[in-house]
Amino acid sequence: MDPELLWSPAERPRRGRPPAHSRAAITAEAVAIADAEGLTAVTMRAVAARIGAGTMSLYSYVPNKETLLELMIDQVGGDHRLPPEPSGNWRDDLRQLAHEQRAIMLRHPWLPGALPARQTLGPNTLAVMEYALAVLAPVGLDAQGGLETFSLLTGFVASYVSYELAQEQATEAAGRTSDEILDAQARYLRSVAAGGAYPKLAQALAVPSKDPAPQAAFDRLLDRMVNGLTAAA
Template sequence: MPRTGSAGRGAGVDPERLWSQAERPRRGRPPAHSRAAITTAAIALADTEGLAAVTMRAVAARIGAGTMSLYSYVPTKETLLELMIDQVSGEHALPAAPSGNWRADLRQFAQEQRTIMRRHPWLPGALSARQTLGPNALAALEYALAVLAPVGLEAPARLETFSLLTGFVASHVSYELAQERAVEAGGPASGELLDAQDRYLRSVAAEGRYPHLAQALAVPGQDSAPQAVFERLLDRMIDGLTAGV
């Protein structure tokens, strides 16, 4: 059974205890496993089977350990989730310093966020449950705030801008992945349904009751590839976040 009390499930994650205190070496034989190895196994499980599949029992089985022994490395599943999020946050290829072109740097940062979230489909949903920022997440945050420094926003506004940008990327990736899953589940018939939806919208727009929709549909279609859509929306997002400065 998981430990209860201040370290138990639902009690929250103490950031000082998690990030400021190194793993304590245990007396006797060297530990058979490490927190990093456990985190890596949990990430691999989440990548292939989804976050719901990440249980202490399943992770223990992956590394060949007893379930109870995992609690001496990672006291709660909440803690494990924090470790997972921070480890994948370290996949950002952060330059030593911003280039000075803040818009290009911010776009590149958001593109990397999208790549990481698509590589780890569980991440967008997990971010909403994150309780603390580990060293990798802090490094990414510090870089993004440095990128935004020339914009002219006050420091708290830069922090809010970063939060909004990350929220946009997470939300958009969640939508992308959901659409892809729906297409995969629908098989060949899904393409026919998309065509039917397009015909339906154009038919109702032609009736005259939805003039704004008709106007939008009359414009030649833009590139609908996921990457192109993301880039268009990202540019609009950045324009809106930095408007008036």
């Protein structure tokens, strides 16, 4: 795909009657399908049915599903609620950005899995990247270091949310609560550690466990990530 053509400020004018649909509206319907049924449910036929158009007519707005995916990723990227300017406390600002990313990915569970296939960066994504680079300006990273730090942060959030969603699905499939599964796992690990074959594990289990709630665990890991991202700066 041609990024310049894809992200042009306005859709190309067409001869004849005014278009019955907009690319933004088509993208919004595709996002709604993915949110409800998963990314595999997003087909050109399904999106066309949602907007009340013929499948072939949809190709005059979006040439293929790969392009539609690019549009979907960037559209949900517009959900970020970020301040106009960084506060000056880059650690706090990075944490806020990560929390925004996590909230968006939880609202759109297909997003973490879609990001690795992204081929280009749309305007919403570029706006978030610009904000992140402004946040990191006081750290003194070079240009490449700033971009890599933003990518690492996004990758961490996507990986955590993927794990979080997978655990929810596993819990539902097992027909047990997350607390029941955690308790069973803890009992098993304690019994294994008691045999003496895993002294480091036994030492770790002897320490009172921290809050296992997803939000609390995310905050702990995020703190380590933020503090480590710029350690070499």
